Amino acid sequence: xxxxxxxxxxxxxxxxxxxxxxxxxxxxxxxxxxxxxxxxxxxxxxxxxxxxxxxxxxxxxxxxxxxxxxxxxxxxxxxxxxxxxxxxxxxxxxxxxxxxxxxxxxxxxxxxxxxxxxxxxxxxxxxxxxxxxxxxxxxxxxxxxxxxxxxxxxxxxxxxxxxxxxxxxxxxxxxxxxxxxxxxxxxxxxxxxxxxxxxxxxxxxxxxxxxxxxxxxxxxxxxxxxxxxxxxxxxxxxxxxxxxxxxxxxxxxxxxxxxxxxxxxxxxxxxxxxxxxxxxxxxxxxxxxxxxxxxxxxxxxxxxxxxxxxxxxxxxxxxxxxxxxxxxxxxxxxxxxxxxxxxxxxxxxxxxxxxxxxxxxxxxxxxxxxxxxxxxxxxxxxxxxxxxxxxxxxxxxxxxxxxxxxxxxxxxxxxxxxxxx
Numbered sequence: 001x002x003x004x005x006x007x008x009x010x011x012x013x014x015x016x017x018x019x020x021x022x023x024x025x026x027x028x029x030x031x032x033x034x035x036x037x038x039x040x041x042x043x044x045x046x047x048x049x050x051x052x053x054x055x056x057x058x059x060x061x062x063x064x065x066x067x068x069x070x071x072x073x074x075x076x077x078x079x080x081x082x083x084x085x086x087x088x089x090x091x092x093x094x095x096x097x098x099x100x101x102x103x104x105x106x107x108x109x110x111x112x113x114x115x116x117x118x119x120x121x122x123x124x125x126x127x128x129x130x131x132x133x134x135x136x137x138x139x140x141x142x143x144x145x146x147x148x149x150x151x152x153x154x155x156x157x158x159x160x161x162x163x164x165x166x167x168x169x170x171x172x173x174x175x176x177x178x179x180x181x182x183x184x185x186x187x188x189x190x191x192x193x194x195x196x197x198x199x200x201x202x203x204x205x206x207x208x209x210x211x212x213x214x215x216x217x218x219x220x221x222x223x224x225x226x227x228x229x230x231x232x233x234x235x236x237x238x239x240x241x242x243x244x245x246x247x248x249x250x251x252x253x254x255x256x257x258x259x260x261x262x263x264x265x266x267x268x269x270x271x272x273x274x275x276x277x278x279x280x281x282x283x284x285x286x287x288x289x290x291x292x293x294x295x296x297x298x299x300x301x302x303x304x305x306x307x308x309x310x311x312x313x314x315x316x317x318x319x320x321x322x323x324x325x326x327x328x329x330x331x332x333x334x335x336x337x338x339x340x341x342x343x344x345x346x347x348x349x350x351x352x353x354x355x356x357x358x359x360x361x362x363x364x365x366x367x368x369x370x371x372x373x374x375x376x377x378x379x380x381x382x383x384x385x386x387x388x389x390x391x392x393x394x395x396x397x398x399x400x401x402x403x404x405x406x407x408x409x410x411x412x413x414x415x416x417x418x419x420x421x
Contacts, residue, residue, distance in 0.1 A: 141176060255295060
């Protein structure tokens with residue numbers, strides 16, 4: 001029937017068809033030509049449809065020829081109609097955008113997770129894309145934890161829920177935090193149920209194990225306690241520091257190292273020598289079977305410095321020591337490591353001393369004479385006065401002189417004169 005129409009009738013029909021084409025309509029056509037920046041579609045009645053590369057919705061980095069070939073059919077929406085040359089401009093992008101929005105709307109209503117790609121960040125959030133649609137994810141919705149810097153999200157794919165959808169304002173807000181929180185809650189619930197079941201299964205066994213363990217520990221402690229002997233050397237760990245000493249675990253039972261048993265030298269504070277958790281070697285002093293209390297010593301009880309020094313020092317010996325402490329009545333002099341001698345104030349000088357520090361101070365090295373020594377009692381008394389005293393001169397030779405030398409008084413008088421010189 002069309003063949004019977006005149007040329008004018010065909011032109012009139014084409015004109016009528018062209019005039020019926022409206023912006024916003026959806027139309028399909030096959031590609032008749034591909035250029036670098038557009039494709040040309042062959043539409044009904046000889047019309048051409050043109051879709052520019054920007055309206056094809058092609059991924060970044062792709063060329064038109066990478067996606068389309070001549071003969072492929074494309075459905076697009078009409079954006080402009082040019083009556084003069086009979087050209088219709090189309091947009092596949094707008095059609096895809098509408099379809100994507102419909103899909104997002106469905107995901108929003110169904111509370112369904114979608115995957116978006118982060119393209120841009122700002123201080124208060126990031127912008128993401130879902131195909132042709134743009135979404136905003138506030139910084140507070142990026143993670144369950146606090147986010148300080150949003151730049152690390154650019155280029156990432158995130159699973160999100162559509163949290164807010166305002167068609168009039170073209171506003172789409174998404175949340176990755178809700179997805180994470182939902183999974184955390186699910187994991188926590190599953191873990192809670194699993195733990196509860198495991199606890200119920202283990203409770204009975206744990207009770208039996210505790211009873212068995214308590215009995216075993218008690219037996220081990222008893223065996224260990226019974227094996228202790230005075231003088232034994234044991235390895236241990238400091239468990240607690242007190243002003244009067246330290247408690248040491250020697251393998252499951254604790255003993256006390258008293259302040260006086262930390263060292264053969266004077267110790268002012270336990271913390272000067274030990275700290276909690278420190279590994280130490282101690283000596284057993286005593287293990288009381290009634291009270292179950294154990295006395296320990298950090299100092300080497302087998303090498304008492306007083307026993308070692310008793311064959312080295314005797315009365316009237318002059319020894320060298322260092323002042324380690326002063327008190328009102330005198331000073332203490334370290335003669336050997338672990339052996340301190342007492343230097344009374346009265347033994348500091350021939351002259352009267354009003355204050356110990358007028359003569360000696362801590363750190364001074366002094367020569368002293370041993371004037372009292374009792375190793376068993378750990379008593380050693382020394383004297384600077386005796387150590388510095390001039391020895392008495394032997395005058396017996398002068399008692400046998402002949403009368404021709406003069407009287408004894410004259411002889412002494414002459415001697416004193418020589419001494420004064």
